[in-house]
Amino acid sequence: MSTETPEINIDRSKGDFSFAEDYKYDAGIGLSPDTIDYISNVKGEDAWVNEYRQKALKIFQDKPMPTHWASDDLNTIKFEDVRYYLSKGQKPSRTWDDVPDDVKQTFERLGIPEQERAFLAGVEAQFDSEAAYSRMKEEMEKLGVIFVGPHEGLHEHPEIFKKFFGKVIPIGDNKFSALNSACFSGGSFIYVPPGVKVAQPLQAYFRINAENFGQFERTLIIADEGSEVMYMEGCTAPKFETATLHAAVVELVALKGAKIQYVTVQNWSNNVFNLVTKRGMAEEDAEIRWIDCNIGSRLTMKYPGVVLKGERARGEVISIALANDGQHQDTGAKMIHAASNTTSNVISKSISIGEGRSTYRGQVSIPKRLSNCKNNTECDALLINTNSRTDTYPAITVRGDHNSVQHEASVSKVSAEQIFYMQQRGLEEGEAMSLAVNGFVNDLVREFPMEYSVELKRLIDLEMEGSVG
């Protein structure tokens, strides 16, 4: 069979709309100590937060771009042209009626309220910098679950959040975590008290509305001893002429015996630079799972990690990436074992379509003095067209006693026999291809909550439309 397959057209029209901008607060263009002061002032922050931000700004400016290993595309980001803070008003609205109409329309189109009414325990929807709408089911609040923005979190519950804020991901972890630490606004701070099992997932929705806007949300989730929580986030942005920047920091803390699952479906428009630092810290017997799906953006660099700090802790990353023309999905996982008898598992599947490029970058580290640690890593890549590209760059360091690590990766294409078989049974070539691709990721898609997995299948179908035939 010929290896030539025609170009693919992507339908991104679903999130491709924007509203007139009339922001009450706007920090202007560019980043300087004054921008930071402006953000701090608007938010009425404590002095230590401002100091933290200023320190981070300095580190951000001093750190070089990591282009000695990462894509040169990073150099096209013009930090001086980015708008670092935009907001309609400070306080997140508590009822749907208080939300401004155009914001409401945005979310209406994205289907948030229905979802909220239907089954979600709480919704934190972020429209540019601040959460526009935030409400949690009353039972949750009664149980003592805190679900607020970072500002409220640091201001009203410092005894809980200050202790872990910036501890899992220090300011200087990388250039973009420093940038986020300097100008973070919006995001979620969640605290689940000991033994509380949040039955339904908490959800956040992020959207970039203004051109040239950088979104720097900050999320910190603390699951106290024996508690369980699942958090879901989705991201979209309308397509603008110029590139947009998204640099989030997400920190998870699972205390003894706690479980956190963090689900992301990222579908930014394909001119967004999505440079995200995500890491969790798992104490004794705790479990952290990152379930990550990257479909949108121009360049995504995201390597969710778990620091396995307590004995018998478990970390997992399940990752699906889909790279189409003009996209580079540079994703992966980090598993840092820091206690004996810890286990970690990474399963990554990527699909490259057209001229898309997907990259897996992984790090597994088991230092000396530890014993009986196990890691399993599997990365599979599927290449659809002749110009598609995939890379795999794992780094594995093992020391100590009775630790074992296995890593496997494979690259394949959809076999001609499979397509032929399905065509024989009356499917169009395109449908057959779509079915084969869905089959490739099927076992991972099932890990997502039901409503997301349905959406994912649909998104994959959409991306595959016209990829063959």
Add this chain to the structure above:
Amino acid sequence: MSVATTTSDTEKFSEENFRHHLDAFWLNVPWVQELKQQNWKTYQELPLPTRSDERYRFSDLRKLKLDGYRPAQEPTEAQKADAIARSNLVGEPAGKVVFGDNFLLEFEGLSEELKAKGVIWMPLQQAAIEHPELVQKYFLEEENQLGSEKLLALHNAFFHGGSFLYVPKGVEIEQPIAAYYWSIECGEAIFPHTLLVVEDNAKVDFVDYYGSLDTGCCSTLSCGVGTIYAGQGAQVFRKIVQNFNEEALSFQLEANIADRDSQVKTIAVNLGSKYARLQNHTRIVGPGADVKMYGLTVSKDEQEFDQRTLQIHEAPHAVSDLLFKNALLDSSRTIFSGLIKVAKDAQQTDAYQTNRNLLLSKTAEANSLPGLEIEANDVKCSHGATTGQVDESELFYLMARGIPRQTAYQLLVFGFFEEIVEKISNEELRENVRKLVQAKFGNEM
């Protein structure tokens, strides 16, 4: 860390030493002189590898200092005799050459029959004078991409010992040819060089041995270069045994080319040195080529083995397979960093890469960086890396059959290497490699 700013290395490899080298060995060979001048300049300009160089990720750069070494002097008669006597890895080679501290000590030519067929086998220095067109065509033409540009320039500036083999179309040499490179005097640097040009449908089996006469009171530097040009349908099997003493600093830079339907098989046995870096970069330029890259490493004490490989598929329908096995004792470290690159047009490529690390001590450290860069879609590529200990259930199985634990353990560890050792076709060499590996374990087990 300021490795890049050490100045004393240029004192030892000084302008004066360089001039002396040109006059002593290359007086009447202008093309080599010119090449050496350029490389000497490059060497002086380039910095040593730095931390931010990804090609040195995980390497202990503190071990990588060139100060304290100087170009080697001629060995004494007693040393020469010793080196010649110990050059016995293969009993009846088709040809043999022995170098000690870069100086030619012994040379065994090929049979008259092979000479009549046009095979050229001689020290590189002689070949550069007698067959300049032929040597120039292949010498250092292959770009080295794995990050030792400075070391390569140093090699090029100071080499004079080396082997050259040219096998014309259709000629097959059955018995192996062996080259021995001995490092003798403390603080001295050797620059081994092996250049194999194997034309269409020719066949050759070649062994390189690198060793120290001394068991290791002080450090020596070896910076070797090896190149294979395999023409269409050629079969080249090359074994490299690196067995310097445990104080040595060693670099082995391999760059190979495989043309249409050729078979290129390299086996690297790494035993010696304090820090040993092996780079093997193989480029497949013709369809149907079959490339095999094998590595066997035993590391002990504080040794560090730094192995970097590159499998480049530029042509379709070719196969490459890599297997590197490391067993680690004591506080030693190994790094395996491999990359398979498949170019856009190299459809129907089959490329595999496997790294297996056996940790035999709690303080040893194994690093794996198996990588893929795939730009063609109709390919089969995979890589795997595992790190673990001797399997308890396998031990139990053997012990249940009455084999003492100690013996069972030994069997399993030597069995781990057998997968590589058995790829060596020459039985005598295979047995000698087994002995070297077992000797390295000594009374550790």
